Amino acid sequence: MTETVLEVTDLDVDYNTGEDATHAVRHVSFTLEQGEFVGLVGESGSGKSTLGFAIAGLSKPPAVVTRGRILFDGRDIASMSREELREQRHGGVAMVLQSGMNALNPVRSIRNHFRDIFEAHGHVDKRHWDARAAEIVGKVELPPQVLDRYPGELSGGMRQRVSIALALSLEPQLMVFDEPTTALDVLVQHAVMNTIIELQKRENFTALLISHDLGIVLESAQRVLVMHEGEIVEDATARQILKKPKDDYTKMLLSHYADPRGEVVELPGFEDRAARAKTGAKRADAAAHPPTVSPRERRTDQKAIVVEDLVKVYPPPRRGEREVRAVDGVSFTLEPGASLALVGASGSGKSTIAKLITAVEKPTSGSVKFGDLDVGKLRRGQFRSLHRDVQMVFQDPYSALNPLHTVEYTLTRPVANFTKLRGQDARRRVLELLDIVGLSPVEEFAAKLPHQLSGGQRQRVVIARALASDPQVIIADEPVSMLDVSLRAGVLALLEDLREQWGVSMLYITHDLLSARLVTDNIMVLNHGKVVERGDTAEVLRHPKDEYTVKLLDAIPNPRKVA
């Protein structure tokens, strides 16, 4: 624990130079000791990946290191030539990318990927290539048979393991993991993360784990660097960060974590649900949490969504494989004004259910009824009668808005289609919608294009669009999973208030059990299209009965576990 592997001094990385330069990394200094596991946490745009790329010598224009030094093994990475960089990759710095699993060449077997590396660096004797490759994939808990497979034949988790193995094959002293598990499913994420931790302990290389998720970092790293707007605001051991965070930003990040299994679950803006239920208080009743929407009369004509024995079968993905039963005999009722969580890992069929309820897809058998409307039998021309009352909030705010239309256009369309408002009245309604979702000054936001908005703002526009027809039901498909932690609570509070103040019922689809605990009363756990557990949200999460629910709960990175 004495030898310094990496020393970064006063580093600046800019995008572009001169007038329109953006300073992504500013005055960053830190050191990494041999064998350390260090986490680098920050929200999107904090410059953490830019820093990671600079350390690995992978900075590409327009990113330019404008100041400072990155000393690795006594040599400055920033000033190395391409060839020097290439040579130092053996025994030097290796990087595993978030999309590393997609960086494999689909027409070459895994064995060939290893051979390419061995050949380029010549550090392994040709006779031992296969044995060495088998040994390395073994280290990431893959059987040697994967060497003969092609990337397309492996799952996302396996491919990410392969990309870790490839990075490992150069016997690096320092491994930089850039969001290595973010693109993976919750359960797989947990397993891959465990592999990385085990691997680091065994091989004793130095590791830098870059992540937006403080939970993952605290669980695995000994020391944590917190990055905010290009600067490192805190550098302390994981324990210290957890117990005595010094910086306000770190405190803010920490405050957004809680154990969904806890007796009392509170987040900024959310008091414990059980306590509220006892007194009948609404979220916005607490003095500290101003309501996001003003109360209004509940409507009287609300209808329930009744799902009975719903089945959706997709044709086999490849010849010779079996058909996919995405949804397999699911029944439930969403009462007016109720909130129901639908949780499960990816592929559990939860998003398919959303599509079936909203008539985007047709069920194979079973029925979906909204009042007396048979959703499964709707024809294209009748969609408006359903979408007037049942609206959807999409997972990815970056793809749910047409990049070429202004916010005003996006919101005007549903107003024009579902209401009788036209011209100035329609515009007034659009501005009112923006006000409801908290985007003010409204006129300024109305004129913006999606790329001028942050992720959280975009998601608010998506919610505003869903509200344009004044719906009775909102289907929220992972509405916060693509957002930064600090923005999540705001969006969740908005959804909760819409339900409590307006009586909009909500089907909340997620893999994030903590948010499910915050905004829903009832929960259904889905596994391979079947409901494995259902009941009161707090009850199910605190005392899970099904094995799968327990697995999901265990997969949640929990900083408190460190203590």
Added chain:
Amino acid sequence: MTTMTATQQPAIAKAPGPWSVFVRVSSTIWSNGKARIGLIILGLFVVFAIFAPLIAPYGASQNGFDRSADPTAAHWLGTTAAGEDVLSQLIWGSQVSIFVGLVAGVLSTIIAVLVGLSWGYARGFGGDVVNFIVNLFLVIPGLPLMIVIAAYLSGGGIAMIITVVVITGWAWGARVLRSQTQSLRSRDFVTAAVFSGERPFRIVFREILPNMTSLIVGNFFGAATSAILAEAGLEYLGLGDSSVVSWGTMLFWAQNSNALLTGQWSLLFAPGLCIALLATSLTLINFGVDGISNPRLREGKQR
């Protein structure tokens, strides 16, 4: 000083109006070296075509000069077998080529857009029918089909040529646009438009179409190129109205009068070179158009 900028909120940029989009697109094309050469060549031809009455030394079919004369000071490129000035014919002829290229390019692009987009958005039986028809047009060899149609519609002049070029030229573009439509239709914003109560027609033409502008522009230049080549080819074969002066008919008459055997190579060479240059210019512009759709092909300006 400079460190301030990162902490400040980015200034609110105005929503780009149609004019600024046009300026941006043009400057993107212009910034590409190849495209710049293409634009200059095309520009020259357009100037020649528009100002032909001023530039051309003689009328297009003004004859009475020495027949089959070699280049002289009075006739830079010599005269034809009918005693017309070749240079003047060349300049006047550019009008036809550019007109046909432009009109046939626009028309076949419109058809390609209409068919490609609705085909890409529709599912089921209708799609299969369109698929069959498009495949039919794609598998039939182009030139024979053109000749057959041209012979069938004989005597229509330029309008006939345009019709033939459009009929045979839209299918490939339709197929390309269809595949792009299919990939765009699975995007969330298209589903979201359905939730906004939009009708299919509006979804296709207001949500999907603007997202493939560059593809359509590229398709237009491609279609215009092949239209120019097809026009020249058909007229060279004598299937057009041979009394119209165009590069194609110049080649036709040059061939008829055995210009190459009599050593009058400029009669064949000059119009041939012009056709090649015009087609090349459009192809070069298409290199720049690629930069609009794929920002990575541009220099590292934006993130």
